[in-house]
Amino acid sequence: MRVAILGAGVIGSAIAYYLALRGIGALIIERTGVACAASGKSGGFLARDWCRGQAQEALAEFSFDLHTDLAAGFGDAYGYRRVDTFAAATSERRARAPRAGGAPAAWMDGTYALQQLGDTNSTAQLHPARFTETLLDAACDQGARLHKGTVEEIVTQAGKVSAVMVDGKRIAVDRVVVAMGPWSVLAAQWLPLPAVYGLKGYSIVLRPTAPLPAHALFLDHEDEAGETHAPELITRADGDVYVCGFSDTAALPLSPADVSVDDQACDRLAEMAAGVSSRLQGASVVARQACYRPICEDAMPLIGAIPDTEGAYVATGHNCWGMLNAPGTGYAVAELITQADTTVPMVSALGPARLGTLRFA
Numbered sequence: 588m589r590v591a592i593l594g595a596g597v598i599g600s601a602i603a604y605y606l607a608l609r610g611i612g613a614l615i616i617e618r619t620g621v622a623c624a625a626s627g628k629s630g631g632f633l634a635r636d637w638c639r640g641q642a643q644e645a646l647a648e649f650s651f652d653l654h655t656d657l658a659a660g661f662g663d664a665y666g667y668r669r670v671d672t673f674a675a676a677t678s679e680r681r682a683r684a685p686r687a688g689g690a691p692a693a694w695m696d697g698t699y700a701l702q703q704l705g706d707t708n709s710t711a712q713l714h715p716a717r718f719t720e721t722l723l724d725a726a727c728d729q730g731a732r733l734h735k736g737t738v739e740e741i742v743t744q745a746g747k748v749s750a751v752m753v754d755g756k757r758i759a760v761d762r763v764v765v766a767m768g769p770w771s772v773l774a775a776q777w778l779p780l781p782a783v784y785g786l787k788g789y790s791i792v793l794r795p796t797a798p799l800p801a802h803a804l805f806l807d808h809e810d811e812a813g814e815t816h817a818p819e820l821i822t823r824a825d826g827d828v829y830v831c832g833f834s835d836t837a838a839l840p841l842s843p844a845d846v847s848v849d850d851q852a853c854d855r856l857a858e859m860a861a862g863v864s865s866r867l868q869g870a871s872v873v874a875r876q877a878c879y880r881p882i883c884e885d886a887m888p889l890i891g892a893i894p895d896t897e898g899a900y901v902a903t904g905h906n907c908w909g910m911l912n913a914p915g916t917g918y919a920v921a922e923l924i925t926q927a928d929t930t931v932p933m934v935s936a937l938g939p940a941r942l943g944t945l946r947f948a
């Protein structure tokens with residue numbers, strides 16, 4: 588079976604990995620670079636039960652458990668660790684005062700109203716780019732191949748997938764998986780697919796002089812003008828601290844290489860982080876970045892066979908939980924591809940049929 592996976596973000600890489608475990612060496616076609624987009628710039632935060640009550644609940648719980656198994660198998664390749672997770676408030680309108688209470692998060696000395704949201708049973712964290720690369724490398728060790736190029740068309744013949752056009756060249760395939768994150772919307776030109784949008788967000792990576800405990804922090808931040816923001820701050824196993832926050836309505840550029848970074852937004856994130864902890868004041872900023880997360884109309888992932896087109900599948904729309912849900916998505920898509928006529932219960936409510944099809948004029 589000749590399978591092409593379009594996009595080498597965390598979703599495409601996870602699908603390649605689980606296909607390889609079933610003896611199928613897929614061709615992964617990537618335009619810009621492995622984990623060059625959201626999959627390399629996300630927080631890498633994982634929570635087992637934060638999707639309760641949503642259509643992705645079973646996928647999230649299954650994925651969280653697969654993450655545990657994967658980390659046990661890959662060792663410390665991508666800094667996976669369990670974390671304690673907190674919510675807290677910060678304000679630019681209040682005088683900074685040391686927070687009483689000390690442990691368990693004494694280093695967050697600029698915050699107030701600290702609450703624990705999760706512990707090491709239910710929350711974890713990993714380095715997103717290294718995780719994506721690890722899955723893809725493992726897939727390639729077992730027969731998958733990475734092909735650098737831009738997908739320009741999916742070709743069908745008599746209702747079946749027959750080829751993909753990549754940089755003007757035809758590559759014959761029997762199965763295709765659209766996993767181009769927010770750029771999956773391009774595939775709606777060739778196949779009956781629902782709309783996928785991209786929401787831009789900024790993040791920075793800080794390097795403090797001494798490592799901080801294994802914590803994730805979800806903030807309610809009030810700025811000088813009284814506006815509120817919801818930045819997130821995650822300490823990593825390598826000692827760095829990831830901070831993300833502001834979103835932006837800027838349109839998705841055609842190429843991931845053209846995503847622009849707003850220095851002002853990144854400076855604001857660094858200021859906010861310095862307000863959280865005196866241990867982050869003076870930390871060097873080692874990355875300033877921006878990326879787009881893929882979102883469907885109902886904010887749930889889009890995973891399953893594409894209607895009316897034999898051999899075509901989609902896996903995108905993972906919104907703010909793509910790192911969490913990548914293993915379950917990879918597992919489910921591999922199952923759908925290799926077991927014809929099967930259904931995978933944890934993704935059966937996430938298929939394209941639930942949403943209207945986008946039509947290009």
Ligand SMILES: Cc1cc2nc3c(=O)[nH]c(=O)nc-3n(C[C@H](O)[C@H](O)[C@H](O)COP(=O)(O)OP(=O)(O)OC[C@H]3O[C@@H](n4cnc5c(N)ncnc54)[C@H](O)[C@@H]3O)c2cc1C
Pocket residue numbers: 593594595596597598599616617618619620621622623624625626627628629630631632633736737738739766767768769770773786787788789790831832843878879880881902903904905906907908909910911912
């Ligand atoms: C600021 C921020 C923080 C986040 N934090 C978390 C978190 O803590 N935990 C969590 O679980 N999730 C988080 N997410 C969400 C997560 O990052 C995304 O859901 C996930 O990375 C999406 O992965 P993807 O593989 O679908 O898409 P992408 O990472 O966007 O990958 C798509 C790939 O397709 C390629 N491509 C595009 N067009 C073409 C083409 N024509 N031909 C070939 N290749 C093409 C691109 O180059 C890219 O490599 C966060 C997202 C953002 C924006």
